[in-house]
Amino acid sequence: MDDLMRIPCVLMRGGTSKGPFFLRSDLPADPAQRDALLIEIMGSGHPLEIDGIGGGNPLSSKVAIVGPASREGADVDYLFAQVKVDEQIVDTAPNCGNMLSAVAAFSVERGLVLAGPSETRVRVHNVNTGKIIEARILTPGGELRYQGDAGIDGVPGTAAPVYLAFLEAIGAKTGHLLPSGAPQEVIDGVPVSLIDGATPVMIARAETFGLTGSESAQELDRNTAFMARLEAVRLKAGQRMGFGDVAQSVLPKPVLIGAPQRGGDLAVRYFTPWSCHSSLATTGAVSVAVAATLPDSIVGTAMPDLRLPTDLTFEHPSGRMAVRVETDAATGQPVVFVTRTCRRLFEGAALVRRRN
Known part of the structure; x- marks a missing residue:
C-alpha cells in the first residue's frame, strides 16, 4: 500500500x-x-x-x-x-x-x-x-x-x-439573465432563448426539430441527425452568450420544451449536453422556471397566463419535477424553490x- x-x-x-x-x-x-x-x-x-x-x-x-x-x-x-x-x-x-x-x-x-x-x-x-x-x-x-x-x-x-x-439564480455565469440581450432569437433557422439562470441554457421548441418534447432519453440519443443539428446550434449559442468556442465545454446546456402529456405544465428535455438527461437537472429546472417569467421568451410564449407566485410541474423522461416561483420582495427578481x-x-x- x-x-x-x-x-x-x-x-x-x-x-x-x-x-x-x-x-x-x-x-x-x-x-x-x-x-x-x-x-x-x-x-x-x-x-x-x-x-x-x-x-x-x-x-x-x-x-x-x-x-x-x-x-x-x-x-x-x-x-x-x-x-x-x-x-x-x-x-x-x-x-x-x-x-x-x-x-x-x-x-x-x-x-x-x-x-x-x-x-x-x-x-x-x-x-x-x-x-x-x-x-x-x-x-x-x-x-x-x-x-x-x-x-x-x-x-x-x-x-x-x-x-x-x-x-441568486440570475446571471449565474455571465452576470446577465439575457446574455445576448434578447429574450428570443434565431440561430440556423431555430428560434431559441439564451437564458443564464442557475445554469446557462439554450431553450428551443421541440417541434422545431420535428419532435414533441415527450420522447424518451434513449430515443433522442439514438436520433443522430437531431443530435448533430442540436449541437451545431448550441455551438453558435455559446458564442452569442459570450463563452467563445464551447466544443469542449458543457455550457450552455440545450433544453427542448413541448406540450405536456401527463398533467404537468410543460414537457422538458434537458441535455448534458451530448446526451439527454434521464430526468431533469435541478439547475436546468430553475433556469426554465426563470425563463417562464419572461413573456417574450420561448418558455414565456408557451405559458402566457403565468402569474407569480406559482407552482410549476415539468415533465421529464423519468417523471415530473415540481418547482415554486416567487418574486423576491427586496430585489423584484424571481426566486425558484426546488425539493430534492x-x-x-x-x-x-x-x-x-x-x-x-
Whole structure:
C-alpha cells in the first residue's frame, strides 16, 4: 500500500446524481494537480470508468468539493466538477443542483456547519457561479436525518426532503439573465432563448426539430441527425452568450420544451449536453422556471397566463419535477424553490497512485 495515497471521501447521492464528496483541504490546491487526481479517482477516459469509482455515465461521474466559505454571507463553499466519462477532462464551468442537494448534509457530517435543533439552513456558496443557494435540511434533536417520506421522480423510494432556494439564480455565469440581450432569437433557422439562470441554457421548441418534447432519453440519443443539428446550434449559442468556442465545454446546456402529456405544465428535455438527461437537472429546472417569467421568451410564449407566485410541474423522461416561483420582495427578481433528497452511500478513501 506504500505506493498508494488515501484521500478521504464520501460517496453521496444528491437528487438524481451521485459522486464522491471531498473536503477541499484533502485535495491539491493547484487546479491542474487536483483535476489530474480526480481523473484518476473516477477512471475518466474509459466508457465504463473501469479503473475508477465513476459510474460510466455523466450523472454518476460528478464530484463535489466542499470547504469553509470564502464569501461573506455564506456558510460553506461548494465547487462542482463534471468529470467526463470518455475523455480525461474535468469541467468546473457548470453548477449541479442535484449534487448541491447533498452539500448541506455533508457539511454537517464533517463539522463545517453546526446542526440546528429541528432543521438546519446552510447558505452554500457555489464557487462555479459565485452565487448563494440556501439549503434547508431536517435535523431533529440536532441529528441529521436521511430517512423520510419525500419522493422525487428518477430515484426509487423516499427520503428526507432537502429544500433548495436559488436566491441568486440570475446571471449565474455571465452576470446577465439575457446574455445576448434578447429574450428570443434565431440561430440556423431555430428560434431559441439564451437564458443564464442557475445554469446557462439554450431553450428551443421541440417541434422545431420535428419532435414533441415527450420522447424518451434513449430515443433522442439514438436520433443522430437531431443530435448533430442540436449541437451545431448550441455551438453558435455559446458564442452569442459570450463563452467563445464551447466544443469542449458543457455550457450552455440545450433544453427542448413541448406540450405536456401527463398533467404537468410543460414537457422538458434537458441535455448534458451530448446526451439527454434521464430526468431533469435541478439547475436546468430553475433556469426554465426563470425563463417562464419572461413573456417574450420561448418558455414565456408557451405559458402566457403565468402569474407569480406559482407552482410549476415539468415533465421529464423519468417523471415530473415540481418547482415554486416567487418574486423576491427586496430585489423584484424571481426566486425558484426546488425539493430534492439525498443519501450518504459509502464512506472511506479513494486510492490513487502516489506522485513523486
